Amino acid sequence: MDIPVVLSALQRRTRTAGAEPLLTHYDTASGGRTELSVATFANWVAKTSNLIEELGADSGLVGLPLALRRPGHWMTLLWPLAAWQRECAITLEVAGADVVVVGPDVTEAVLPGATLACSLHPLGLGLRGLPDGVLDFSTEALAQPDLAGTLPSTPSAPAWIDGAQVLSHAELAGTPPVAGRVLVLPSDPLATLRDAVIAPLLGGGSAVVVEGDPGDARLAAIRASERCVE
Template sequence: MDVPVTLAALQRRARSFGAEPLLTHYDLATGGRTELSVATFANWVNKTANLIEDAGADSGQVGLPLALERPGHWMTLIWPLAAWQRECAVSLLADDADLVVIGPDEPRAIVPGATFACSLHPLGLGLRNLPAGVLDYTTEALAQPDRAGTLPCGPNAPAFIDGACVLSHAEVADVAPVAQRVLVRPSDSLGTLRDAVIAPLLGGGSAVIVEGAADDARLAAIRAAERCVE
């Protein structure tokens, strides 16, 4: 069965080195710090993949406008791998999407299918009193089984859509593997996904993502505390 190289790396590493850290997220605006081990990250991916299946979006398109607003948040970074597990392409826009993922601000239903609102809380707490047609991501995800099936998906299948640019799985994963623990400052959506998740998964490393305003001294302190390479 063909499995995208990024997803295969996550599944393989979760089986052998699940307790190792994979993603540590700092939100300097709130003071939040969230650390996800490989196993925890993989568990969220599985649960989210089950959400996609339940929403009837298998082999479709997942709209991820959240990645334009918060490309470095840990909730954002879970969705692409979950989508790929269900043979879906990820689009930064909601156009033509079968399922859409948004943030907590002014949530509204965007597609006739499912719209999921992510709280972006450091501990993943859910949202309340959402309007009709909008589901709370945390509540729905935690109710899902911990295991999820993986649909076959070849390396040339579409994986990431940014406007008129469509990248295959092979193109998305065309990065230098990272074997160390690195500090990542969010940039564009795809660049952040590659730096924070794909490169560390392929190389056996991990990432510390720092969102929010920070001077060089603050970043140096975080780098030292988290034992990141220079």
């Protein structure tokens, strides 16, 4: 069975260094800080993967328009790995997606029965009062088992689709690895995913993602307190 290299790296890190930090997220607008260890991140990925299976979206498309608005949020960043675990590709489009992932301000179902709203709360708390047809991601994911199977994906299978750009698992696995603790300022969705998750997983490092506009002094303080190497 072919398991995407990025997923293999996550599984290996979970076994050997599960307690180490993998992703630390700062929301400078709210002042929130969330640190996910390798094991915690992997647990969210597994639960989300099981949710994808429950929704009947195996080997389909997961629409992630949330990445266009909040590419650096930890909830955004776990979705690609969960999708790949169920042989799904990530698309930034809504059209044709089997599951669509949006933020907390959704006003109606994008796809009836397959729209998931992420609260973006630092601790992953859920949402209430959602429109009919919209599921709360946190509630649905946390109800799933902690372990998930992995469907096979060939290295040439599509993993990331952004308009005319289609990247395979092999192309994403070519991301230069990062061994240290790096500070990441979110940019476009793919670059942010590479810098914040894929590169640290491949190299044994970790990332500190700072969303918002912290200013030079605050950014320098975060860099120092988190002991980022660059």
